[in-house]
Amino acid sequence: MTGTLRWNCGDQPAGSISYVAKMSELGEERLLLYFSRGTGEERESVEQSVRLTHTEPNFGGKRWWMICPYRGIRVGKLYLPPGGDRFASRKAWQIGHQSQRIANRDRPFEALFRIQKRLGCPQGWEQPIRRPKGMHQSTYARLEEEYWRLDELCAVEMMRVIGLLSR
Structure with missing residues (x-):
């Protein structure tokens, strides 16, 4: 061949x-x-x-x-x-996987963006989400709960960064 x-x-x-x-x-x-x-x-x-x-x-x-x-x-x-x-x-x-190169401070943002992508929503911190047509309500509820948990972690990380910058 x-x-x-x-x-x-x-x-x-x-x-x-x-x-x-x-x-x-x-x-x-x-x-x-x-x-x-x-x-x-x-x-x-x-x-x-x-x-x-x-x-x-x-x-x-x-x-x-x-x-x-x-x-x-x-x-x-x-x-x-x-x-x-x-x-x-x-x-x-000695090539690492993409996930191995993500800094710890960026992990919540990456996870948040993956959920947004799965839901077909615009990616970015503080972007609204919606349930896509055809997705089970229970699946969406689980993803929404995880989204808000990650959003809170992202807010904490952003406040930490802002605190570092304002010094």
Whole structure:
């Protein structure tokens, strides 16, 4: 199996990666990645080989996994962060999850915004909420109670910040 993935930034092409899945040799399955990195004279063509393995779920078939070229661990995704030179696992690149990068003072706001998004309301502190059509009243009541609890925590945090700024 072969293919190419392309992506744009706005209307302009921003990058592409080609791949070849080598599946003919049992136990030696690999994914070959072909991409370029850098620009101008520093542009480098890269060919990276990633080992593949599989598990057999209870419901049948095969679930394919990649083996991180640097950590040797089984993963479902590989990453190439800005400035990176090869694809590797989240652990190899030491990439944290979004939720791990949120400061404690921002957590109530983030939770509040998630509830607003779930309700289809504008996101922001002190924005009104409403029950969406089709949502059970008991579900909305639970979310509304959580919303007001979080709103209170956000107010406390805002007062703390205002107190720090007024010193």
